[in-house]
Amino acid sequence: MYKGMLHTHYLVVTLFLLIYLIKTILLLSNKIETLNSFTKKIKIPEMVISFLFLATGIFLATQLPFGSKYDYLFFIKVAMVLVSIPIAIIGFKKQNKLLAALSLLLITGSFGLAEVYHKRKGVSANGNTTIASNDGKALYEAKCGLCHGGDGKLAAAGAKDLSVTQNSLEEIKATIINGKNTMPAADVTPEEADAIANYVVSTIKSK
Numbered sequence: 550m551y552k553g554m555l556h557t558h559y560l561v562v563t564l565f566l567l568i569y570l571i572k573t574i575l576l577l578s579n580k581i582e583t584l585n586s587f588t589k590k591i592k593i594p595e596m597v598i599s600f601l602f603l604a605t606g607i608f609l610a611t612q613l614p615f616g617s618k619y620d621y622l623f624f625i626k627v628a629m630v631l632v633s634i635p636i637a638i639i640g641f642k643k644q645n646k647l648l649a650a651l652s653l654l655l656i657t658g659s660f661g662l663a664e665v666y667h668k669r670k671g672v673s674a675n676g677n678t679t680i681a682s683n684d685g686k687a688l689y690e691a692k693c694g695l696c697h698g699g700d701g702k703l704a705a706a707g708a709k710d711l712s713v714t715q716n717s718l719e720e721i722k723a724t725i726i727n728g729k730n731t732m733p734a735a736d737v738t739p740e741e742a743d744a745i746a747n748y749v750v751s752t753i754k755s756k
């Protein structure tokens with residue numbers, strides 16, 4: 550559901566930007582007649598696309614885990630989109646080049662901001678984490694912290710205290726990849742498992 554919405558959102562945002570780009574280029578190059586006939590032709594699809602843009606955007610916003618210090622980026626993005634709409638309407642109605650260009654700039658800018666926001670939060674556009682595969686600490690916190698805690702001592706849901714584990718590096722790596730009894734296998738690449746195991750042995754275990 551979430552991924553489907555996300556893909557739809559990206560698709561309609563891309564179409565929306567494309568329509569805008571074409572209109573702005575036509576306006577800036579004084580092709581007013583072409584602009585008018587294009588605007589007429591695209592009217593219904595544009596309405597559908599705008600509606601889907603907002604509907605999927607609102608749905609996705611309700612699914613976001615707020616509370617990160619980067620959330621202000623999200624609100625700036627929404628504000629930029631909302632401000633650009635009336636500017637665009639006035640710009641194209643009055644065929645004011647400056648306003649039309651400004652609204653396109655705002656919309657594209659908000660798109661870029663959305664990317665920055667996702668990168669900072671460690672989530673890429675497709676919902677996967679974008680932690681570097683050699684960043685053992687961040688991977689540990691994302692994949693293991695829930696049960697073992699940041700310092701390894703949490704032992705939630707029957708997990709073991711990792712700060713006192715007798716397991717070797719190889720055993721820890723195997724546990725990460727295969728799971729162990731009630732511990733589920735982690736969804737990581739071998740390289741990531743390596744980084745996490747090294748982090749556990751070098752930092753968590755010696756604490």
Ligand code: HEC
Nearest residue numbers: 692693696707708709714715721724725729730731732735
């Ligand atoms: C859903 C909770 C959960 C998550 C997430 C989880 N573990 Fe575990 N872990 C457990 C449980 C439960 C055990 C005890 C398994 C058993 O019965 O031996 C365990 C045991 C271990 C052990 C064996 C410790 C020992 O001394 O026997 C290691 C090592 C370990 N986990 C590392 C990790 C690492 C590294 C991650 C992250 C990739 C991770 N775990 C993620 C629940 C979890």
